[in-house]
Amino acid sequence: MIGLEYIIYATIGICLSFSIILLYTPLKFKANLAVYAVLVNALLTSWVSFPALYGNIVEYAINAGSILGNIAVRIDGLSAWFILIINFTSVTGIIYGSGYLKAYNSTSSKINLHLILYNIFHLSMIWVCMLQHGLAFLIAWEIMSLSSMLLVIFDHHNPKTIKAGINYLVQMHISVVFLSIGFIWVYFQTDSFSFDAFHTFFAGNSNIWLFLIFFCGFGFKAGFIPFHSWLPHAHPAAPSHISGVMSGVIVKMGIYGIFRIITYLKTDFLLLGEIIVTVSVITGLYGILNAAVHRDFKRMLAFCTIENIGIIGIGIGIGMMGIGNGSAMLFYLGFGGALLHVLNHSLFKSLLFYAAGSVYQQTHTRNMEKLGGLIKHMPKTAVIFLIGAIAIGGIPPFNGFVSEFIIYSGLLEGMKSSSLSQLSLLILSFAGLSIIGGISILAFTKSFGTIFLGHEREKPDHQPKEVSMRMLFPQYIIIVVMLIVAFFPQIFLFTISNILRQMIIPPFRLESSVFNIYSSIITNISIYSVLFIGIIVISWKIRAYIVRRNSDSIQATWGCGYNGIAQKAQYTGKSFSKPLSKILNFLLIEQKQYTELQEGEIFPVKRKYASTYFDFFEHLFIKPFIRRLLYAFNYFKFIQNGRIQSYVIYGIVFIIAIFVLTVLNIIQ
Amino acid sequence: MLSLILQLIAAIFFTGIIIRTKSIFSGRKGPGILQPIKDVIRLFKKSAVYSETTSFIFQIAPTVYFSSVIMAMLVIPFGQSKGIISFNGDFIFFAYVLALGKFFSIISAMDTGSSFEGMGASREALYSMFAEPAFFILMGSLALLTGHTSFQEIFSALHIGSYITYALAILATFVLLMIAMIENSRMPIDDPKTHLELTMIHEVMILDNSGFDLGLILTTGYLKFAMYGALIVNLYIGVIPYGFTIPLFFIIQFLMAFMIGTIESFMARFRMGHNAQFIFALTSVSLLIFFGALLILGKFL
Incomplete structure (x- = not known):
């Protein structure tokens, strides 16, 4: 059986060589090439994960120098389950995407970037499932978030898409903040970024708070309430194969993280x-x-x-x-x-x-x-x-x-x-x-x-x-x-x-x-x-059998005697769910825009009516909070004044501060 | 097997009894008890008229609806004898199989592109959604009370406990009866006799069905009544020998049909806007059963 290390290097090699070859491939064959690259990567990683499902854990340690130390890479049953799901969805996604993108008359460079990112994105998710080291995990996690964000904004000429992408980016980084806090906390208690240190941490400390921090961090990715608000923006903005893969597997990475932490809990x-x-x-x-x-x-x-x-x-x-x-x-x-x-x-x-x-x-x-x-x-x-x-x-x-x-x-x-x-x-x-x-x-x-x-x-x-x-x-x-x-x-x-x-x-x-x-x-x-x-x-x-001899006839739908075609009179999706939203109007906030019929308006003129539903959490909690935050941050605007001179001063102040603090032995 | 046969027999008479009751109360002689069956047989022989808007969904939907109810009937036990299908958690299967039939009947109504039928479909989806938690809390509480999770085991274990379980059985009867009314679109939720499309629920969904398909939908309605009736009967028969339970089955089914007829003769339909609240209130009755179960188990002490 070939070791995990070869597979790791092979997949990275494939990703790199694919990226280079892609640049010199005619536009017509680019998508096919990408399908093969993803397929080969998927097959290789599936091949190595499959035995792990049945208890043959595959392990390897990457020596990453003195800072990160030994990074443990391990595929156990849980990782393997998620890796196989990632591989399957990514492969179907790229096949579908190769057909879907044809409709876009995109430029070659745009397609290049998209396909290369897709490849990186696929590998980064697998890395997230394999790495057993806090910092390395965060790096893979970050690559995954960034590449998926760039995939989302494929249609970047649309300002709404860019907005959705940035929203996603920001929320993912709040998630990273939580995760970093978690990992650093463990590091301070146990002096190790390795996942195995969780065992020591949870054995000696309270389990609740650290778990909740990780739950919040991973909850952003997974979309638990109230960390869900990126999903309804990012999914519609992304091209459909990306939405499919994001919804199919990216949010599951949050679930994977929660599962992973649970395995270390003690009380x-x-x-x-x-x-x-x-x-x-x-x-x-x-x-x-x-x-x-x-x-x-x-x-x-x-x-x-x-x-x-x-x-x-x-x-x-x-x-x-x-x-x-x-x-x-x-x-x-x-x-x-x-x-x-x-x-x-x-x-x-x-x-x-x-x-x-x-x-x-x-x-x-x-x-x-x-x-x-x-x-x-x-x-x-x-x-x-x-x-x-x-x-x-x-x-x-x-x-x-x-x-x-x-x-x-x-x-x-x-x-x-x-x-x-x-x-x-x-x-x-x-x-x-x-x-x-x-x-x-x-x-x-x-x-x-x-x-x-x-x-x-x-x-x-x-x-x-x-x-x-x-x-x-x-x-x-x-x-x-x-x-x-x-x-x-x-x-x-x-x-x-x-x-x-x-x-x-x-x-x-x-x-x-x-x-x-x-x-x-x-x-x-x-x-x-x-x-x-x-x-x-x-x-x-x-x-x-019974109706075989019947002479069925085809006629118009029953319209209370009106037999014209009534497309506009059909029941709409809005009216279909209206009774529900009316009962739960405190949760499903509807905003209507229309002008009331004025007194004396005898002849009807064309008028507009628009109704939108708001996200309860986003509009009642997140938006006001951000508004307050922006208001407060306004007072700090003077720091970012656009003058290079002051930026240089900030730099000097920072260096002096570090120097003084080190001399005074406050930071070591 | 016994349960299925009994349900089929009950289905033949059930709707006839309702109609007869209603006609007697309104001072008419009324049609024979077998008239609904005769109607259906007549419909089975007729050719159908299809709307030009519809697709194959409209044609397969009645069959799926019918099959889902047949499948659900297989789960229902009768006293000690299990249903043909019986396993731990079978009542979840029961509810979800019925949901498939509902799904298809709703989309078949949407398939006609009619303004009325979408309205009925929307109401049907909403009301059955609200009825769901009542059923699940009811069954969950009974499962908690008896420690079993299949229909047959729950119902036979229900009688071994104290007499207070019968108080719960009465509440459960009320919940199940109301769910039966909702599922069958009867008073006080829906008025099957109304002539205005705007006030219909179930009737308006099947406006465009005709011939064999309409017959199938009506048959399914009859079967559904008998099915819920059988569920209610099961609350009372427990492990009593068949000699008593089989007559009891028919007596309870008859009483239920009679009651539905009575309700429909003397009550008006609820205002459409209040239906959802009423149905949701059933959930609180179910919660009462849950608290009753907790009381009996001594969890409060």
Whole structure:
């Protein structure tokens, strides 16, 4: 077996040589070259991670000089699980992207930069999963954030895109601040940046605060409330394959980080678990509520990502409560459900983003109110979106149900032996999860119905048609994998149980009987799903047999006697979700802009009406805070006055200060 | 198996009894109890009219809707005899399978491009969403009370405890009955007899369905009634021998149908705007059951 070091150097080599070759490749072949580069990198890293899933941990230490010391690079089960997910989504993303970018008549340099960044971005995510050293981790994390930010602003002529990109950049750096504080704290206590130092730290210090700092840091990436506000801006701004990869895997890096920290925790599992469950339920509810009202379909998908992060978080939380309660079953169901949902969400969310991208490519609008009836022009994309929508609602017979069922079972399992406070939390989470499911049906029936069904609401500039095979192909592959998860979940559960066994958390032993009970139930569910499909097919056959001689006629839709084509009178996405937003108007803040009808205005003139929904947290907490901050910072403007002379003075003052402080032995 | 057969038999009579009750209360003789079935059979033979706006979604949706209810019926137990499908957490499967049918019936309404049908679809999605937590808290509390997580085990264990569990069963009956009303679009949530599209919920969603598909949707409605009825029956029968439970099953189903007929004869539909609040209030009844369960388990002490 080839060592990890060779793979590492090989992938970096491929990335570099690809970047150079790309510059001299004709525009036509650039995308193909990028697909091969990403594919080879993905295959190499998958090959080395695959054995790690089953307990063969691969390790290597890079000697990085005296400052960083030995940087441990390790792929264990947890890293391998995330690396494989990253690889799969990145490969489908680049294949889809190579078709998607064709529609842009971009210049060669723009494409070059985009493809090179994509490659770096892919590798940096793998690095994040492998590195076991605080500073090196932060560097990889930073490369990942920067490269993804540059990928987001592909369409940089649009000021909104730039704004979204900067918003993302700033928030990612707040996240880095939290992470740095965390790592430095550990460094001061243990004199080591290595992840292994966490063991020492957590054994001797309070677990709560450091964990919460890391939770905030990683929460920014993952999009937990109230750190979510970059998602609804960045996802719509990015090209669709980037949104798919970002939503599919980048936010999962936050989840990976949380998982990684949990493996080092020693105490306070119960309290932290309860905190995570509470935050996650709120995140899930908030995300899906917003998804239900927004009409920009990529923004809606971004909010839906927040919802799914909430579901994953519920799993993580109950897993931690399981450790706290000493219940192996709860640990398995919570973490297992969360890990499986990470995979599932990366599948159906990238699928939905790709399908949404196909719609955007053909219609050049992200506003679903302008669309309609696309199922007739783009039937394949419509079916793909439908499958994604059903799967993301957690409805059988698709894969979303498997992971949601495990998390539901975890909540039920938690109720067996718990205190009053835990019971109340669990039952409310149980109800919360069911509301999330209900609203996600509302959100996705709305989106699917408005985009693909009915009449077209506005005449398009050019007739939309089905997208190219190159764009459809990766989506088909994703659907195949989704079906494998749905019908052969035992493979994945077995893998997950191996990963969980590697997550050594004392004083804890995982018996295989624990896994077997639920593995058999989940296997049965997949059989029942087959039965369900069987019933549908049989009913359909019976129906076809009975109606075979009928002479069906085609007529206009019932319009209360009016038989003209009433495109404008169709129910819109806005009106579909209006009752919900009206009930929850304290949370879903709507701003309407219109002029009231004046007295004496007899003849109607053309008038405008606009309504937008605000992000509750962004507008009530973040924006006012930033406004105050800007106000305060105004007083410090004189420091940045644009005169080189004063900047030189600052430099001199700084050097003198360092000198004096060193002499006085204040800093060493 | 027993449960499925009983549900199918109950489905044949259920809607007929409701209609008969209503006609007797309004002073008419009314149609025979089997009239709804005859209507459906007549519809099955008819050709359909499809809207030119619709796609294949509109054609497969009734079949998926029907199949989802059949699938859900397989999960329902009858006393000691399990449903055909029974596993830990099967009630989650039950709710989510029904959700697939709902998903398709909603998008099929959207498929017609009609202004009315979208309205019905929106309401249906909203109300069933609000009903969801009530069902989950109810089942979660019963699971907590009994320590089991499958329908059959929950229902048979419910009777081993003290008599106070029957108080919970009555509350649970109320919740389930109301959920049945919401799911079947009956009074006081929806008025199946209204003639104005703007005030309909379920009826307006199926305005454009005709022929076999309409028959299938109506059949599904009948089956759904029997299914929820069977759930309610299960709250009471426990481990009593079949000799008593099978007649009890039909008595309770009859009482339920009679009650629905009575409600529809003497009540008006709620204002549309208040429906959501009413449905959400069911969740608080479910929470009462949860507190009851906690009381019985002595968790407060």
